[in-house]
Amino acid sequence: MLCAVYKTRKKEGMFLYIKTKEDFSQVPEILMKQFGHPELVMLLPLDKREQLGRVDKKRLIDALNEQGYYLQIPPKQEDWLAEHRLSMGLSAREESKKF
Template sequence: MLCAVYKTAKKEGMYLYLPEKDKFDDVPEALLEQFGKPVLVMLLPLNKREALGRVDKETLITALREKGFYLQLPPKQEDWLAEHRVALGLSPREEAKKF
């Protein structure tokens, strides 16, 4: 199975996978509006790959067959400063100082 992978300029790390190049028929219009203009990154032969970066291969194939697309969201960015503040018993965000 070959799939087309698209990126967006709106959000780094967000990718849209389609079972056919430039076939956006099954992608909801609201999602396409949020995604912005899709930019083709690659055509990916799924049968020649055992593993994919951050996508489970079986989950991807199932989504492509059942929904006609798969949206990969960027990884959640950790806020180490907020975690450290909470560990110290402080609020995650520093309160603005009033003068």
């Protein structure tokens, strides 16, 4: 199975996988609006790959077969500063000082 992988400039690390290059007909319109202009990253032969970075291969193939697309969302980034401030009994964000 071959799929096309697209990225968006709106969100770092977000990718849209579709079965056929430039065929976004299975992707909901609202998702396409939020995704923005898709930029082709690569054509990916799934049969030749054992693992796929941050994507579970079986989950990807199932989504492509069932709904025609798969949206890879980047992992939530941890805010270490906010966690540290909370551990010290402070608010997560420093209050801005007004003069």
